[in-house]
Amino acid sequence: LPAPPPARPTFHHGDLRSALIAAVGELIEVHGPDGFSVAEAARRAGVSSAAPYKHFRDRPEILRAVVAEAMDRLHAAMTAAAAGQTPGSPEQIAAVGHAYVDFARAGPGVFRLVFGLTEGHDEDPSLQAKGQACFDVVARAVAASLGQPVEADAVQRSAYVLWTCVHGHAFLTIDRKADVVATGFDDHSYLMAVARAVLERAAAGTVGG
Amino acid sequence: LPAPPPARPTFHHGDLRSALIAAVGELIEVHGPDGFSVAEAARRAGVSSAAPYKHFRDRPEILRAVVAEAMDRLHAAMTAAAAGQTPGSPEQIAAVGHAYVDFARAGPGVFRLVFGLTEGHDEDPSLQAKGQACFDVVARAVAASLGQPVEADAVQRSAYVLWTCVHGHAFLTIDRKADVVATGFDDHSYLMAVARAVLERAAAGTVGG
DNA sequence: TGTACATCAGTGAACGCGCGTTCACTGATGTAC
DNA sequence: TGTACATCAGTGAACGCGCGTTCACTGATGTAC
Numbered sequence: 067l068p069a070p071p072p073a074r075p076t077f078h079h080g081d082l083r084s085a086l087i088a089a090v091g092e093l094i095e096v097h098g099p100d101g102f103s104v105a106e107a108a109r110r111a112g113v114s115s116a117a118p119y120k121h122f123r124d125r126p127e128i129l130r131a132v133v134a135e136a137m138d139r140l141h142a143a144m145t146a147a148a149a150g151q152t153p154g155s156p157e158q159i160a161a162v163g164h165a166y167v168d169f170a171r172a173g174p175g176v177f178r179l180v181f182g183l184t185e186g187h188d189e190d191p192s193l194q195a196k197g198q199a200c201f202d203v204v205a206r207a208v209a210a211s212l213g214q215p216v217e218a219d220a221v222q223r224s225a226y227v228l229w230t231c232v233h234g235h236a237f238l239t240i241d242r243k244a245d246v247v248a249t250g251f252d253d254h255s256y257l258m259a260v261a262r263a264v265l266e267r268a269a270a271g272t273v274g275g
Numbered sequence: 276l277p278a279p280p281p282a283r284p285t286f287h288h289g290d291l292r293s294a295l296i297a298a299v300g301e302l303i304e305v306h307g308p309d310g311f312s313v314a315e316a317a318r319r320a321g322v323s324s325a326a327p328y329k330h331f332r333d334r335p336e337i338l339r340a341v342v343a344e345a346m347d348r349l350h351a352a353m354t355a356a357a358a359g360q361t362p363g364s365p366e367q368i369a370a371v372g373h374a375y376v377d378f379a380r381a382g383p384g385v386f387r388l389v390f391g392l393t394e395g396h397d398e399d400p401s402l403q404a405k406g407q408a409c410f411d412v413v414a415r416a417v418a419a420s421l422g423q424p425v426e427a428d429a430v431q432r433s434a435y436v437l438w439t440c441v442h443g444h445a446f447l448t449i450d451r452k453a454d455v456v457a458t459g460f461d462d463h464s465y466l467m468a469v470a471r472a473v474l475e476r477a478a479a480g481t482v483g484g
Numbered sequence: 485t486g487t488a489c490a491t492c493a494g495t496g497a498a499c500g501c502g503c504g505t506t507c508a509c510t511g512a513t514g515t516a517c
Numbered sequence: 518t519g520t521a522c523a524t525c526a527g528t529g530a531a532c533g534c535g536c537g538t539t540c541a542c543t544g545a546t547g548t549a550c
Contacts, residue, residue, distance in 0.1 A: 076545080077493080077494060077495090077543090077544055077545055078492090078493055078494065078544085078545060078546080079493075079494075082493080082494085098309060099309075100307060100308075100309035100310060101309060103535075103536060103537080104536080104537065104538085105535070105536060105537075106535095106536095113493095113494075113495090114494070114495050114496065115496090115536090115537085115538090116494085116495070116496075116497095116538080116539080116540090117493075117494060117495080119537090119538070119539085120492080120493055120494070121493090124537080124538080125537070125538095174392070178391070181446070181447075181450055181452060182387070182450055183383070183449065183450045183451060188451050197452060197455060198455050201455045201456070219458045222456050222458045223456075223458055223460055223468075225456075226453070226456045226458075226460060226465075227440065227465070227468065227469065229443065229447070230439075230440050230441075230443030230444040230447060230465075231436065231439050231440050231443055232439075232443070233443035233446060233447060234438065234439030234440055234441070234442035234443030234444070234446070235439040235443070237390070237442060237443070237446060238390075238438070238439060238442060240392065241390055241391055241392045242392060242397050243390060243406060244435070246406060246407050246410045247410070247431050247432075247434075247435045248426060248428075248431050249428045249431045249432055249435075251432055251435060256435075256436070256439075259432075259436065259481075259482050260436065262481070263472055263473070263476050263481075263482070264472070267472050272468075272471070272472075273468050273472070285512080286510090286511055286512055286526080286527060286528090287511085287512060287513080287525090287526055287527065288526075288527075291526080291527085312502075312503060312504080313503080313504065313505090314502070314503060314504075315502095315503095322526095322527075322528090323527070323528050323529065324503090324504085324505090324529090325505080325506080325507090325527085325528070325529075325530095326526075326527060326528080328504090328505070328506085329525080329526055329527070330526090333504080333505080334504070334505095
């Protein structure tokens with residue numbers, strides 16, 4: 067018979083909310099975004115299957131908390147990456163992209179969850195704001211490069227193109243679909259190539275239309 | 276009590292295999308790639324829950340069949356799109372990209388399944404070949420543009436960059452994450468911008484490194 | 485410092501549910517003669 | 518053309534399973550006096 071979960075030293079857990087979010091994250095890495103169960107997360111946290119309901123209304127609310135926490139981490143990583151480079155340089159764009167790709171690779175399951183379409187997530191204003199904040203990190207770098215305001219069409223378009231490239235690259239690698247490409251295109255050369263291409267074309271005014 | 280499933284005119288279904296694949300596809304659009312059940316697919320096909328096991332070993336095998344069928348459709352659509360345009364033109368690249376994006380939008384759930392990481396799919400040589408065939412449609416267009424063989428590094432890299440852009444754009448739109456971008460960037464202008472950018476840079480020999 | 489008590493975070497048993505899969509079966513099909 | 522029979526695609530009942538959630542409960546915490 068299976069060993070009982072490691073008995074907590076105290077009756078109260080201490081920080082069950084965080085422990086559950088972490089446990090769900092781990093389960094999602096193993097079983098995919100839909101493959102986790104409240105019961106198994108509770109087991110991992112060493113707690114009865116009813117305990118989670120003291121902290122979350124239901125299963126979807128737990129999922130939303132996992133997404134929120136992950137988006138905060140992504141935003142922090144992108145911001146830190148941008149801070150370490152010259153504003154507006156291709157190197158800065160590449161560094162932000164690298165943070166994005168690293169985030170995806172470090173937790174592919176959670177990455178898919180964050181960027182997937184989950185009922186109720188797109189209507190949540192706090193999640194929307196976190197997504198916008200991530201995009202703005204890229205947009206600010208592009209704006210600095212072009213010497214135009216962040217809201218300018220050229221800036222928004224170029225930032226979007228960069229986003230699609232990096233997003234696609236992140237997905238294709240975590241989903242192991244990038245192996246078909248015969249040549250060795252490592253993250254750095256890919257990101258620099260894309261950053262230079264978009265910035266130069268934007269500066270020349272040839273993006274969009 | 277619920278109405279019984281519409282009685283088939285005959286005891287035998289006729290083409291249960293195809294009917295199940297179609298039913299699973301529809302269910303995936305509603306419930307996501309993990310959200311379908313063999314039982315519900317059987318119900319949709321008007322058949323007992325044991326019937327599917329006459330055609331498929333188990334649940335994963337049904338999924339694999341759905342993926343195979345979808346990849347064939349994607350390849351056909353990309354090939355048809357390429358055939359309608361001048362080989363190597365940006366318009367041809369854009370048209371192939373459009374077929375890709377349309378495929379994603381027509382069945383987002385199945386698209387996520389096809390390009391997601393599902394246990395056993397990457398080891399299936401027949402699925403691998405289908406993926407390669409899709410990539411080659413793009414690579415051939417790029418090769419025609421550059422006047423280089425398909426296997427050339429520059430061709431493979433440029434085709435990969437194109438793939439990431441279009442893949443990222445497809446995902447961001449079906450997952451409703453592209454709305455953050457303030458400006459109206461429709462499919463056509465996006466695809467043409469990306470196609471021109473990549474082809475011109477590749478011709479100038481500035482991709483990669 | 486000590487005690488009473490409200491609050492809160494846990495427990496564990498129970499529920500109903502739908503699922504994947506197996507089983508012995510039966511009705512329809514098609515082929516050999 | 519007619520019949521016997523092997524084959525195959527269905528049926529429907531059954532199984533064991535893990536899940537999400539609720540419930541009445543109890544042990545620990547912290548605050549007011």
